[in-house]
Amino acid sequence: MADQPRDHVYYHDPFHDQQRFFTTNSSSVAPDPSSYMSFTDCLQGSTDYGSLASAFGLSPSFQEPFSSTKKDQKPKMESGEAPVTPNSSVVLSSSTEAGDDEANNSKKSDKQTKGTGEDGGESSKKVSKPKKKGEKKEKEPRFAFMTKSEIDHLEDGYRWRKYGQKAVKNSPYPRSYYRCTTQKCTVKKRVERSFQDPSTVITTYEGTHNHHLPSTLRGSVAGLFPHSMLNPGHMAGMGFPNQDFLVQMPQMNHIYNYGGGTSNGPNPSMYQHQQQQQSNNLNQYQQLQLSDYGLLQDIVPSINKNHE
């Protein structure tokens, strides 16, 4: 069957009854929290991860398939198969499975300049290996989400320094690698654009911040994401041990429209419009989930392990 078993895709509509959330606007600090909830409010209000998990359609039982099985799938759909609906918005996922994101595919001749050797025999140019022998790199918790945005590098409140960029195999768009600039903080994040929906940015956080948000950046999107969500490790510690975490949030793109200063806050009409759309969004959720399934498998290899 060309289609993967997606009956286990974790689709949920946690915000169906919390539409206020969608009115969240990150262009500035929410001026009136009482009128609508921010992402932070929404999630912090839950305080405990159980609520958060349930809000995202997660349950303790569903943790099992995540951590048990091994990745052996060979999915991935051909590009151009099922376009993503414009209204698809955000997919969150976290993982500690240091499995490859998308090393699961057929190969394609790539011009990777490997072993060019250099004539000088300068062997000094080698990547130092800080880790001890036999000590495998620790698996950092990961947390990924998809966002509709024209901006590649979404502001999340932390300062990042780009340390690499690579062309990814099944996408015409490169993947950028960022590292938290705070000393002693080993958090990294990858940013890439969905090849299926160029308007969608996939951001993957890895590691746990050991510091607070830079004060100079308060108020941006940082305020929209609870600390726990920006710290996958915390999530893992809150009941998500070695689990992948997937969440979809419709219309999250509004959150990231701060870049151009175009979003000046939610207007009631839009709010209502979105409310009405919620009922229809169910199908759109599904479409996103289905059409991006291969992509999600890349991000969260274990997503389909639970099958069987």
Added chain:
DNA sequence: CGTATTTGACCGGCGC
């Protein structure tokens, strides 16, 4: 001049 980004090379894991 200091800091951030770019970019080619290298390394290690994994599949064949």
Added chain:
DNA sequence: GCGCCGGTCAAATACG
């Protein structure tokens, strides 16, 4: 064992 590929390093470059 070989080749592919993701991830990382670090010199070169750009920028403020």
